[in-house]
Amino acid sequence: MSKSLYWNFLGCEAAALAQLKGEYNAFQDETPLLVGNYLHSYFESEESHKSFLDVNKKKLYKYGKPEKGLKKQFTDADKMIKALKDDPSFPYIYKGNKEAIVTGKINGIQWMGKIDCLNLDAKNSYFVDLKTVDDFHKKHWDDGQHKFVNFAQQRGYILQMAIYKELIKQTFGINARPFIIAVSKQSTPDKAIYSIPDEDMQEQLNELQECQEHIRDVIKGTVKPIPCGHCDYCRMHKTLGSIQSIDDIEIF
Template sequence: MDWKYMSATMFKNFIKCESAALDQLKHPPEQVDSKALLIGNYVHSYMESNKAYQEFIDDHHAFFFTQKGSKRADATLGDKMIKKLEQDALFQYFYNSDNCEKEVILTGNLFDTQWKARIDSLNIEKGYFCDIKTTRELHKRYWSVQKRTWVSFIEEYNYALQMGVYKRLLQHKYHKPFNCYIFAVDKTQDTELEAIQMPNEDMEEQMEFIETHIERVKQVIAGDIEPVRCERCAYCKSTRKLNRFITPAELILE
């Protein structure tokens, strides 16, 4: 399926490191979910449906429960995050509106490329979609080398690109504008929650970025050009061969 459709995650992986992304596409690693991903999916599956939640728990029972059946700390944390969402009136109004569809699979053509996306909650009638993001700390700052300033987790993980793809696919399919609302809940002791409206200009900027770079990504995938190594990711570090001497100053990576 990854060879047939582009996704926001795959595109971002190629922008980070073409060599690592191509290797992952050719040799998909065994699925080993990180702790952060499992907690996030714990929350997402609960919000999707009782069936999805139970199936997720059955598949990951040992991670969230002891042999005696008691909940582990990660399950308790996930429950706190779920409770925070459930008790918030604004979240309930937008995410669980009667007109909302959950976990909507969407496909379409963007920039002569087939894309696939999965939307957490979609309200076609009112023209908006919602996405739940779980994060370590809502107000944690990340240093952006590109922007040379501190940025939020939204910018660190470039969610504007992901949401921009969703928005463009929806607008192409339904021929109407859509707004994007992110509900971000964190894993701190107090479990903070925030409602974020993704600016349209940020999403449009990322669409221009995709349009500029998508042809190269497609050429790398097709084998028409050699992928570029970033020399910083785990894949590059594990496969790098020495081919020259460097100066001490080059040890400092920007």
């Protein structure tokens, strides 16, 4: 089941619109997406992982043949899985409904989300999203804020968790606490569990209200999408039409 259309527009609007029109595929290199799905299907259930391996065998195995073994990215993904499953706390935290679908409306716009692990049974309800990250400590440039931010801020994870929390409230009437369990793609994987401050999520939801109206107009075609200027799509469509001073080159 696909998530609501608006999710894509929280990243680069120009790329999202081109993708919506069928003019561009944002996943030119689908390996990072496959690595994420490989790990997610493992922790969803044994059957899900088996079926994922079967459906994607051409992409996962060397020469597309299981007898030749997994490609390096996926033996690395096995290391990430091992780092989590061998952790003494992980099985106690990562239990509940896997891939739970939640829906709702935020300021009149329909949203849908898929929660990796939703635990409504415990005295304190919570949900967990698994994230695969290159390196937790890598810095990412944020154009809007004009400063370096961490991976969670750069990838919009705080807003994502705020939307999930709101959709869980609307679907089940429960205020659940969000956690991100992140695991790194380094040769010895790093791992961490993060909480998200309520005020950060509220701030993001406030910004979403304005942003949603703009996205609606972009999809309608009445307003032009804002290009991020850095993604593959933006680089592909860059021209030498405007000259900038060499002093203005941003470094990140």
